[in-house]
Amino acid sequence: MGSLASLPGDPSPSLEEIKARQDIEIAAVRARQDAEVAAARVRQDAEVAAERVQQDAEVAAERARQDAARAQIYKVTMMVQTVQEQAKRDAQAAQEQAKKLQEAADEGKRKATAAQEVANAWKKVAEEQVKAANAAKEGAERKLKEGIRPVVTPTPEEVSAAKQKVQYRDDLFHIAVAGMEGGGKSSLINAFRGLRDKDIGSAVTGIIERTLVMARYPHPNAEYPLVLYDFPGAGTLKIPDWQYFNTHGLYVFDSIIILFDNRFTMVDIDILTxxxxxxxxxxxxxxxxxQHICNIMKDMGYDSDDDESEDQRKKLYQAARQQFIQQTHQSLKGNLENANIPDQRVYIVSNKTMLDVVKGNRPKKVIDEIELLNDLIGEAQTRRARRDAEAATIMNLTDLFGHKRQAWPALSPPLEEIKRRRDAEAAAEQARKDAEAARAQIAELIKSNQESRERAMAAGR
Structure with missing residues (x-):
């Protein structure tokens, strides 16, 4: 504290002044001390406040960190939950897909089993068909060795081709003349048509110009809807006798003349059968x-150079004629019996006499020429009447139903038999195709089943 001594030249202070000054100084000291205390307190309060603020900030920061951590934990938890739920859904979908694949595999297996059963059934049918075919083949070979001719049924395609080849028409009557070579087929056809062998348009005759291919000869008279066909004689082509009928398509004709000269051969038997x-x-x-009657007359001693009476010659001719007719009937009857064929009439003709009959002459040496011609024409007229009746029936059906109908093609009875046999063959062929299709289906099902199992295993992994 400062001294209160008086300054030089000043009057001496009084005690009151000294005391006042001392009080002022004391008050200043106290004020300074109070200020320092206050400042210290302020500093202390500031420090406390700062510490409190810092603590609050730290608490807030910690709380913020905890909130952020909780938020992150919640976010992660939700993400984990979402992932788990998606994984669960994926697992369920995978299980369902695996189940479907298994069901598909089971279905494929079932179908494969069913297809295998079908294939086995068709295989059995095919094996039976093959067995039957082999048995038929062996039977045919055995019969062939035993001399029994095999039965060959033409296919519908062969029937159609044969009809096209002969220019078959429903309004005509088609007659085939068949038999051994040299039997006089061409000459008989010429006689039926009213032609001599040397006339223009006649069928070629003779040994040199023998028929090597089928020839078609319509009847010149439109009143007779006949078409005659000259076929190569058996022995002129390298065709087995039992194949003669089918090879030449004789199954499409309306009637067949089996012509023979000396002997009724196996070819003739086969054609008739x-x-x-x-x-x-x-x-x-x-x-x-x-010619045959003349030869018998010569065997009886007839000589055209001898001066015999007309009556004697006629008697000899009648005897030779009767002998020839009896021999022909007996010989044919024996041949048919040996072939297990019922007895059938034989027409004995001379081509020269047939020509006279066709031309309207009155030949004296007629045997069966007129009857043969009448029977052929009668059969043709009957066939035409039957077809006309069928056409009339179709017309009646047209009127009944009130609209035009196409005429149904007349099927000859053999085609029905052909159809039945071809149906059996078609069934066997269809069985073979179905068996192949079944095998292909089984292979496809096995492949599909294997792929399904692989996908299921991959999904399980």
Whole structure:
């Protein structure tokens, strides 16, 4: 504290002044001390406040960190939950897909089993068909060795081709003349048409110009809707006799003339047998009657150079004629019996006499020429009447139903038999195709089943 001594030249202070000054100084000291205390307190309060603020900030920061941590934990938890739920859904979908794949695999297995059963059934049918075919083949070979001719049924395609080849028409009557070479087929056809062998338009005759291919000859008279066909004689082509009928398509004709000269051969037997099988009218005709009777007369001692009476010659001719007719009937009857074929009429003709009959002349040496011609024409007229009746029936049906209908093609009875047999063959072929299709289906199902299992295993992994 400062001294209160008086300054030089000043009057001496009084005690009151000194005391006042001392009080002021004391008050200043106290004020300074109070200020320092206050400042210290302020500093202390500030420090406390700062510490409190810092603590509050730290608490707030910690709380913020905790909130952020909780938020992050919640976010992560939600993400984990979402992932878990998605994983659960994926697992369920995978299980469902695996179940579907398993069901598909089971279904494929079931179908494969069913297809295998079908394939086995068709295989059994096919094996039975093959067995039957082999048995039929062996039977045919055995019969062939035993001399029994095999039965060959033409296909519908072969029937159609044969009809196209012969220019078959429903309004015509188609007659085939068949038999061994040299039997006089061409000459008989010429006689039926009213032509001599040397006339223009006649069928070629003779050994040198023998028929090597089928020839078609319409009847010149429009009143007779006949078409005659000259076929190569058996022995002129390298065709087995039992194949003659089918090779030449004789199964499409309306009637067949089986012409023979000396002997009724196995070819003739085969043609007749097939005619009966196909229900085709067959006419057995022995040709060259005049030549055969003349030969018998010579065997009886006739000599044209001898001066014999006309009556003697006629008697000899009648005897030779009767002998020839009896021999022909007996010989044919024996041949048919040996072939297990019922007895059938034989027409004995001479081509020269047939020509006279066709031309309207009155030949004296007639045997069966007129009857053969009448029977052929009668059969043709009957067939035409039957077809006209069928056409009339179709017209009646047209009127009944009130609209035009196409005429149904007339099927000869043999085609029905052909159809039945072809249906059986078609069934066997279909069985073979179905078996192949079943095998292909099984292979596809097995492949699909394997792929399904692989996908299921991959999904499980």
């Amino acid at each position: 097939n005619c009966r099988r196909f229900k085709i009218p067959a006419y057995i005709v022995r040709s060259k009657a005049d």
